[in-house]
Amino acid sequence: MSVDEPEPLIHARGLVKRFGDFVAVDGIDLDVMPGEAFGFLGPNGAGKSSTMRMIGCVSPPSDGVLRILGLDPRTQGPRIRAKLGVVPQLDTLDLELTVRENLLIYGRYFGLPRAVARERGDQLLDFVQLLDRADDTVEPLSGGMKRRLTIARSLINEPQLLLLDEPTTGLDPQARHVVWDRLFRLKQQGVTLVLTTHYMDEAEQLCDRLVVMDKGRIAAEGSPRDLIERYSSRDVVELRFAIGENEVNAEKLTGLGDRMEVLPDRVLLYADDGDGCLELVHDRGVVPLSVLVRRSTLEDVFLRLTGRSLVE
Numbered sequence: 001m002s003v004d005e006p007e008p009l010i011h012a013r014g015l016v017k018r019f020g021d022f023v024a025v026d027g028i029d030l031d032v033m034p035g036e037a038f039g040f041l042g043p044n045g046a047g048k049s050s051t052m053r054m055i056g057c058v059s060p061p062s063d064g065v066l067r068i069l070g071l072d073p074r075t076q077g078p079r080i081r082a083k084l085g086v087v088p089q090l091d092t093l094d095l096e097l098t099v100r101e102n103l104l105i106y107g108r109y110f111g112l113p114r115a116v117a118r119e120r121g122d123q124l125l126d127f128v129q130l131l132d133r134a135d136d137t138v139e140p141l142s143g144g145m146k147r148r149l150t151i152a153r154s155l156i157n158e159p160q161l162l163l164l165d166e167p168t169t170g171l172d173p174q175a176r177h178v179v180w181d182r183l184f185r186l187k188q189q190g191v192t193l194v195l196t197t198h199y200m201d202e203a204e205q206l207c208d209r210l211v212v213m214d215k216g217r218i219a220a221e222g223s224p225r226d227l228i229e230r231y232s233s234r235d236v237v238e239l240r241f242a243i244g245e246n247e248v249n250a251e252k253l254t255g256l257g258d259r260m261e262v263l264p265d266r267v268l269l270y271a272d273d274g275d276g277c278l279e280l281v282h283d284r285g286v287v288p289l290s291v292l293v294r295r296s297t298l299e300d301v302f303l304r305l306t307g308r309s310l311v312e
Contacts, residue, residue: 006033006034007070008031008032008033008034008067009032009033009034009068009069009160009161009192010030010031010032010038010055010066010067010068010161010194011030011031011065011066011067012028012029012030012031012064012065012066012067013029013064013065014027014028014029014063014064014065015027015028015029015030015051015054015061015063015064015065015066016061016062016063016064017047017050017051017054017059017061017062018062018063023216024047024050024216025047025050025051025054025216026047026215026216026217027063027064027217028047028051028211028213028216028217028218029218030211030218030221032192032194033192034160034190034192035187035190035191035192036192036193036208036209037183037187037192037193037194037195037206037207037208037209038192038193038194038195038207038208038209038210039194039195039196039197039203039206039207039209039210039211040052040194040195040196040197040210040211040213041196041197041198041200041203041210041211041212041213041298041302042196042212042213042214042306043214043306045215046213046214046215046216046306047213047215047216047217048196048213049089049165049196051213052163052165052194052196054066054073055068055073055163055194056081056084056086056163057073057077057080057081057084060073060074061073061074068080068084068161069083069160069161082110082157083157083159083160083161084159084160084161084162084163085154085155085157085159085161085162085163086154086162086163086165087150087151087154087162087163087164087165087167088150088165089165089166089169091146091147091149091150092150093138093146093149093150093153094138095137095138095139096137096138096139097137097138098134098135098136098137098138099125099130099133099134099135099136099137099138099141099149100118100121100122100125100134100135102138102149102153103117103120103121103124103125103149103152103153103156104117104118104121106153106156107120107121107156107157110156110157112156112157117156120156120158121152121156122134124152124153124155124156125149125152127152127155127182127185128148128149128151128152128182129148129178129182130145130148130149130152133145142175143170143171143172143175144171144172144174144175144176144178144179147167147168147171147175147179148178148179148182151164151167151179151182151183155186155191159191160191160192161191161192161194162186162191162192162193162194163194163195164183164193164194164195164196165195165196166196166197166198167179167183167195167197167202168180168197168199168202169198176199176202180202180205180206183206184205184206187206193206195207200297200298200299200302201297201298203224203298204224204297204298207223207224208223209221209222209223210222210223210224210227212227212301212302212305212306214305214306219305219306220301220305224298227298227301228296228297228298228300228301230301231300231301231304231305232270232296232300232301232304233257233258233259233270233271233272233296234271234272234273234274234295234296235270235271235272235273235274235275235277235293235294235295235296236268236269236270236271236274236293236294236295236296236300237257237268237269237270237271237274237277237278237281237291237292237293238266238267238268238291238292238293238294239253239266239267239268239269239281239286239288239290239291240265240266240267240288240289240290240291241266241267241288241289242289246262246263246264246266246267247262249267249286249288250262250267252284252285252286253267253269253281253284253286256269256271256277256280256281256284257269257270257271257277258270258271258272269281270296270300274293274294275293278291278293
């Protein structure tokens with residue numbers, strides 16, 4: 001690493017997490033640089049949460065090298081945790097306390113003087129658009145408000161690194177977009193974000209770079225745009241046919257586009273020119289019930305790398 005290049009805030013080499021004979025994380029390498037938004041994508045059981053728990057210093061690595069903020073989580077966990085902000089998948093707010101009291105008490109955990117915690121808390125409530133609810137109890141707040149309060153609470157210690165586990169799960173579209181806006185603003189302020197998400201559009205919106213995990217390993221790494229260019233085509237043509245006609249029509253479409261997927265409910269053609277590909281479909285006398293030509297997304301990449309089967 002050159003003298004001018006910053007040190008990664010997270011550095012992992014050959015990182016492993018075992019639970020008895022089960023290997024949850026199987027020798028992954030990654031670096032997260034200051035100021036970037038880094039994402040973990042993967043199906044259930046891929047190893048995302050186990051990796052995040054190691055980064056958050058609540059689960060020790062079984063093997064490999066892990067450095068967080070230049071420190072070793074095996075021996076310096078408390079020092080690392082003091083510099084982290086954590087947004088867990090499930091909100092752990094004190095429902096009987098007021099919005100402001102939740103921040104004040106959390107600030108005291110980090111040894112902040114009461115006056116500092118109050119001033120910083122009100123600044124954060126203003127940032128997440130909850131200052132007008134500061135004296136309300138938490139219990140009746142909407143899910144989106146509780147999520148924003150959890151994010152505000154995670155920032156009370158002015159962390160260098162913010163860990164977010166499924167930050168918008170269960171929120172309606174409007175609330176998700178408000179949370180995205182707040183996280184984007186944090187990134188603009190130089191906060192380093194590390195998140196897990198099941199939402200492909202969330203990853204595309206927020207992440208500079210991400211890894212797709214599957215079966216404890218990293219299947220791919222890059223920016224959302226890089227991954228789409230590497231593992232998919234520019235366009236996708238979605239063709240829907242009557243029940244039972246997918247296979248017959250797919251045979252007539254052999255050779256069109258870069259590749260084809262035959263699903264139970266539709267046939268997908270991947271091509272750099274979706275409209276041109278659709279013209280060729282019509283030239284072969286194939287008449288779908290409905291057609292959609294769209295740009296490839298991160299979801300196309302995700303499903304190609306991890307498969308379409310449910311993982312329980």
